[in-house]
Amino acid sequence: MTTPIEGFSKLSKEDKINYIAQHYTQYPKETVAVLKQYWNDDEKLQNLHDEFIENTITNFYLPLGIAPNFLINNKLYAIPMAIEESSVVAAASKAAKFWQTRGGFKTTVVGTEKVGQVHFMFHGDVEKLTTFFKLLKPKLIxxxxxxxxxxxxxxxGIKHIELRDKSSDLDDYFQLHCTFETLDAxxxxxxxxxxxxxAQCLKEEAQLYAPFTDKEKDLExxxxxxxxxxxxxxxKAEVSCPVSDLKAHHGITAEDFARKMVRAVNIAKVEPYRAVTHNKGIMNGIDAVVLATGNDFRAIEAGAHAYASKDGRYTSLTHASIENDTFKFWIEIPLALGTVGGLTTLHPLVKLALEILQNPTAKELMQIVAVAGLAQNFGAVRSLVTTGIQQGHMKMHLLNILNQLGATEEEKLSLIEYFKKHTASHSAVVVAFEELRNKK
Incomplete structure (x- = not known):
């Protein structure tokens, strides 16, 4: 059993790597080689990456792809996406191309209000606390x-500060509910x-407020x-076109395709088991752009899923309808993004990704990211109601399987050609690969 180590953070990077390799891996020499293989040869650049987080031992690479042909509010974008999952970039690109000739994506920023809270416990007269807050508010600012x-x-700056009584949910619990405008940050x-x-002002002023008892002054x-x-x-991001403009898919008329799309979204509205996977597909597109632009995809994920539950039931983040022979598909989603601060000027690829996006403001980035999620969802639902998700996904996953099998470049080309006409399941790829090898 490995014993705990004291002062790991104080070790050099070399010593950290050697410790991990020797105590936690089966082949220490190979481990060290793999970790060093992903170091950047540019020492200055590597040091920059090392300082992003603590206890760094190497860099963890993700592919950075481009989904082109996004027409957003009549402006053309190529969208950088950092993601490891096969078919995401392809599906987004295909959806972008589909809608480019149908008016493109239309977007609107509904609001940009951010939220923060001071949580505190108050044991005493709520009316006195309310009066105190009215006097306190200008001092807080x-x-x-x-x-x-x-x-x-x-x-x-600061938009609003509100005293909220939450004691019906938790004894003696109150909060300062504060809203902010942070612009491009x-x-x-x-x-x-x-x-x-x-919080500091609240605590200090409570101590000085004469009407409070000693117990009330000692709010926590x-x-x-x-x-x-x-x-x-x-x-909000949306697309629309006459139903007749939709392409027929695999024997399905444009009218049937539109109805199937609307039904699929409606199922995600009422069935949480489907809604979670439906929204995960949306986040495939959103997270990839958020990560590429140096933003916090964990925060975006948490906020999006909370928003999907805001009416008391987890439901779809996208919506679809057919009105007067017009197919409409749209999304409304909360996105707190920044284009200044953080990694935006530090990480070279983040800086480049924002340049590729034509150096957007935070509002513009919100719109681009929402469109990526909508496009991804359109592509996924389209596959589900026509060919099924596996046909396209497995063909995109084909190279991953062939690399796992150790296929040569010649074998890859041959099998890629073969699976253009055959269903690509994992077992089918293995069988085809083995047959190809045996022929040799």
Missing amino acids: QSVAAIVKNMEKRGG MGANFINSCLEGF IVMSILSNYIPNCVV
Whole structure:
């Protein structure tokens, strides 16, 4: 059994690697070689990556692909996507091409309001606390004047501070519910700094408020933190066209295809088991762009799934309808994104990805990301209601299987050609590969 190590963070990178290789892997020499294989030869660039997080031992690569031909509000984009899953980039690209000749994607930013909260416990008279808060509010804003100064110059800052009584949910629990405008910054550090300033001011002023009893003065700050649930930081993306403009698919008429699409989305609206996978497909497209642009895909995921449950039931993030012989497909989703700060100017590929996107503002990036999710979902649902998901997915996954089998370049070309006309399941690929090898 491996014993715990003291001071691992103080070891050099070489020593960290050697320790992990010797204590946690079967072949230490091979482990060291693999880890060093992914180091960047440019020492300055490698040091930059090493400092993004703690205890780094190497770089973990993901493919960075491009989905071209996205017409968004009459402007053409090539969208960078960082993801490891086969068929995501292909499906998004195919959907983009499909809608490019049908008016493209239309987007609207509904709101950009971010949220943060100071959570505290108050044991006493709620009416006195309410009166105290009215007097406190301007002092709260003044307490963080230095923090918000630059943000206000750019047009952002604190929007609202509200006292919320949550004691019916948890005894003595209250919160300062605060909203912010952070412009092109995602704003996490700004919001958290403001909240901690609010908390300190709240604690100090409560001690000085004469009407409070000693017990009331001793209110307890539990925590101060932004929320990744942002129901008022929402973007809408949509596509539409006459039903007759939809292509027939595998013997299905355009009219039947439209009806099948609407039914599939409606099933995801009422069936949570389907909705989770349906929304996962949306996030395939969204996460890939969020990651490529140096944003926090975990925060985006959490906020999106919370939004899908906002009416008390987990449901589809996309919607579809047929109205007056027009097929409509749209998404509304919360996206807290930034194009300044964080990794946007530090990570060379993030910087390049934003350049490829024509250096968007945060609002523009919200629209691009929402479109990527909508396109991905359209591609996935289209496959599901026509050929089935596996045909396209397995053909895209074909190279992964062949690489696992150790196929040569010649064998890959031969089998790729073969599976253009045959169903590509894992077992079918293995059989075809073995037959090809045996012929040799």
